[in-house]
Amino acid sequence: MTTNLTGSPATTATDSVLACQDVVKEFHVTGSKVVAVDHVSLDFPAGDVLAVVGESGSGKSTLARMLLRLMPVTSGTITFRGEDVTDLRGKRLRAYWSQVQAVFQDPFASFNQFFPVGDLLRRSLALSSVGREEADALIEECLGYVGLTPAQALHKYPHQLSGGQRQRVMLARALMMRPKVLLADEATSMLDATLRVNVLNVLHDLKDDLGLTVLFITHDIGQACYLADRVAVMEHGKVVERGSTDEVIFAPQAAYTKRLLADVPDLKGSLKRAV
Ligand SMILES: Nc1ncnc2c1ncn2[C@@H]1O[C@H](COP(=O)(O)OP(=O)(O)OP(=O)(O)O)[C@@H](O)[C@H]1O
Numbered sequence: 001m002t003t004n005l006t007g008s009p010a011t012t013a014t015d016s017v018l019a020c021q022d023v024v025k026e027f028h029v030t031g032s033k034v035v036a037v038d039h040v041s042l043d044f045p046a047g048d049v050l051a052v053v054g055e056s057g058s059g060k061s062t063l064a065r066m067l068l069r070l071m072p073v074t075s076g077t078i079t080f081r082g083e084d085v086t087d088l089r090g091k092r093l094r095a096y097w098s099q100v101q102a103v104f105q106d107p108f109a110s111f112n113q114f115f116p117v118g119d120l121l122r123r124s125l126a127l128s129s130v131g132r133e134e135a136d137a138l139i140e141e142c143l144g145y146v147g148l149t150p151a152q153a154l155h156k157y158p159h160q161l162s163g164g165q166r167q168r169v170m171l172a173r174a175l176m177m178r179p180k181v182l183l184a185d186e187a188t189s190m191l192d193a194t195l196r197v198n199v200l201n202v203l204h205d206l207k208d209d210l211g212l213t214v215l216f217i218t219h220d221i222g223q224a225c226y227l228a229d230r231v232a233v234m235e236h237g238k239v240v241e242r243g244s245t246d247e248v249i250f251a252p253q254a255a256y257t258k259r260l261l262a263d264v265p266d267l268k269g270s271l272k273r274a275v
């Protein structure tokens with residue numbers, strides 16, 4: 001049985017970890033209204049990778065920010081393990097944030113350049129009740145999940161790491177919180193092809209090893225199909241297609257999905273996962 005943030009049994013009938021129902025986000029800019037997310041309902045079954053795909057401006061990051069509770073919804077609800085978290089505040093919101101971790105596009109921007117990676121990771125744990133020795137063990141364990149040794153990372157400054165290493169350190173930092181959900185918003189976009197595959201494989205393994213539920217946000221349907229069990233396609237703030245990865249690739253329904261797929265002609269052939 002799952003429990004929610006207050007430790008009570010989850011009330012949901014499904015095994016969703018995270019879900020949103022009818023979520024809307026409107027922005028009002030100089031007198032005009034932009035509906036960035038338009039009545040989106042999604043659920044994230046435990047242990048799955050769900051990719052949200054769509055072109056630039058389709059509302060992916062706005063949806064992610066609402067799910068992360070970094071931005072209020074205009075309307076709709078967000079539930080985590082059966083508990084309505086749409087309006088959580090204070091301690092319970094912080095508890096939610098520890099369970100739903102995120103990795104963003106530019107790992108450099110998330111680092112303080114003046115501290116070695118080991119210090120940065122320890123500082124992330126400073127607010128928790130973890131002691132120094134326990135913290136170091138946890139850091140080592142989480143670096144291991146992303147394929148880094150302490151020697152490769154701990155004493156280096158962020159600029160001394162490669163892009164892929166920085167991205168993996170960010171992943172390790174997210175994992176240290178022992179989240180239930182990991183949200184990756186364009187987390188591999190800035191990497192070259194080899195590093196991208198490397199980080200995608202790490203994400204894929206984490207799902208299996210830690211039973212993490214992963215929400216992978218990308219404009220690249222090729223990457224989405226490589227990694228995800230299920231894909232949701234967004235266009236102009238709406239989900240226009242959803243299904244298993246195979247359904248979306250081999251039997252796309254929406255014209256928009258067909259267009260995205262046509263841009264990656266070798267997708268079907270290249271979907272032999274290297275994991
Ligand atoms: N803070 C904001 N104020 C006003 N409009 C915004 C704001 N944030 C996003 N938007 C608008 O909402 C729409 C969706 O933006 P969003 O960043 O969610 O798209 P995206 O799918 O993540 O795009 P990308 O692939 O480029 O990251 C866009 O039209 C954008 O201009």
Ligand SMILES: [Mg+2]
Nearest residue numbers: 060061062186
């Ligand atoms: Mg975005």
